[in-house]
Amino acid sequence: MILKRNEPDAAKRARATLSAIYAWLIGNGRAEPNPVVGTIETAQRRSAAGLLSPDEIKAALKACRDDDFGRIVRSRTRTGQRREEVAGMTRAELDLASGIWRLPGQRTKISLLLDVPLSRASTCSQRSSPVLAGRSCSVGAPPDSRDS
Structure with a gap:
């Protein structure tokens, strides 16, 4: 759903957050399998440094x-x-x-x-x-x- 709106960074953050929640649940004995394991990570749109393209700079x-x-x-x-x-x-x-x-x-x-x-x-x-x-x-x- 998030990827359909063309928001790969939001999808990546959502996946990481969900994985962290399940890691905590598993660590506290409240869940067994982490459903995020085996899912595909989305590609990040641009580097974490937030570099602008030449056209954006212009x-x-x-x-x-x-x-x-x-x-x-x-x-x-x-x-x-x-x-x-x-x-x-x-x-x-x-x-x-x-x-x-x-x-x-x-x-x-x-x-x-x-x-x-x-x-x-x-x-x-x-x-x-x-x-x-x-x-x-x-x-x-x-x-x-x-x-x-």
């Missing part, structure tokens, strides 16, 4: 406006960095002459200083993006305003 970039959100999306596709890392990017982290974004360890998932190479398009974009009064972030909201 569509997303085409839909971007010239606002903070659009700049964040474009910066993410150019650098491969996480949303919060890009949204919190500051001018002080950017070395546009060298084409390097020096991301401090306290803002990375791996807690290490990260030097992110910037493409020519990223460097030009950062040079031309407006500097707004009272904002330290290059794109997105200042970190302290996101909490309120």
